[in-house]
Amino acid sequence: MDQKDRKILGYLQEDASLSLNDLAEKVDLSPSPCWKRVRKLEEDGVIRKRVALVDQDKLGLPLSVFVLLKTCNHNEEWLEHFADKASSFDEVVELYRMGGDWDYMMRVVVKNIHAYDQFYKKLIKTIPDLCNVSASFAMEQIKYTTALPL
Amino acid sequence: MDQKDRKILGYLQEDASLSLNDLAEKVDLSPSPCWKRVRKLEEDGVIRKRVALVDQDKLGLPLSVFVLLKTCNHNEEWLEHFADKASSFDEVVELYRMGGDWDYMMRVVVKNIHAYDQFYKKLIKTIPDLCNVSASFAMEQIKYTTALPL
C-alpha cells in the first residue's frame, strides 16, 4: 500500500460511485492500473464493502441513543452469547466492548424515546444478567463519517 | 416511499456494488423502473451517498476512543465554533451533542493510545473553555454497521 493506494481509498471513502475513469484521473493513472489497484484493495479486504448511506431523518429514525451496560456475569460463554444476541438487533448499529467503568457501549437507532423504551424492554428480556443499563440521548448529530483518517 | 423502496434501500445499504439487474431481480422489478426508484431515492436525499468502507485494522488504526466533553461556555457562538473545529479533525469520525451529564461525545479513530494523547493535546490547544474531558477506550468493536433498521 503506497501513497497512490491511499489516495484511491481517500476518494472512494467519500464517493464510491466515482467512475474508474474519473478516479484514475484524480490519482494520475490510466484506468487499467487504477482498476488493478482497486481490485487488489478489495481482495485484500482493505476495502471491506461498498454501501449506500441512508439518511436517518428522512427514514424517520432521527434518534441515536448511547446505551452503557454492565454485566454481572463475567465468563467467556456469557460474553459470546451477549455479543451474538446484542448484534442481532437491527437497531444496534454499533457495539463496543469497553475498558473502564462500563463493560459495553452501543449506539441504538430509533424513531423516538418511546421506541427506545420498547427496545430497552426487548433487550433486558433477551439478555439476562445485566447489572446496570444507562442510556444517553444524542440531541444532535454534528458529524458522522465512515471515512477513516489517512 | 413504499415497501419496494424500502427493500431497495435494504439491499443497497448492505451492498451498493450490486448491479441494477441483480437488484431489480431481488425486488421483483425490471431494471428500468428499479433504476428510476434508485435515482429518486438519491435525488430525494434518502440515499445520501455511496461510499467504500475501509478496514480500520488493515489501515493500522485499530483503536476507537470515545471522548466525553463538558464546556464551561454555554453561548451560541461557542457551540458553533466548537462544532466547526471539532468536526474538522479527521480523527473525529462521529460527534454528538448530548443530553445529560456530558455536553458532547465523539468517537476518535487512532493508531494507539499514544496517538490518542497527541490528538488530545491538539484538541485542547485548538478548543478553549473545555471544562472536562474524559476518554473511554474501546477494547473490541463487536458490531459496526451503516445499515439503518428498516
Added chain:
DNA sequence: GGAAAAAAGAGAAAAATATTCTATAACAAG
C-alpha cells in the same frame, strides 16, 4: 554499472452495466 527479472503502467478491445426512450399496463379522481 548493467543485464535480467519483476512490477507497474498505457491504450485498445471486449464484456457488462447503467441510462434513456417508447410503448403499454395499472391506478385514482372526477
Added chain:
DNA sequence: CTTGTTATAGAATATTTTTCTCTTTTTTCC
C-alpha cells in the same frame, strides 16, 4: 366510465468496467 397520472416492461443507446497485450519503469543481483 374515462381521463389524467403513475408505474412498469422491453429494447436501444451510452457509459463504464474488465480484460488483454504491449511498453515502460523499477528492483535485484552479479
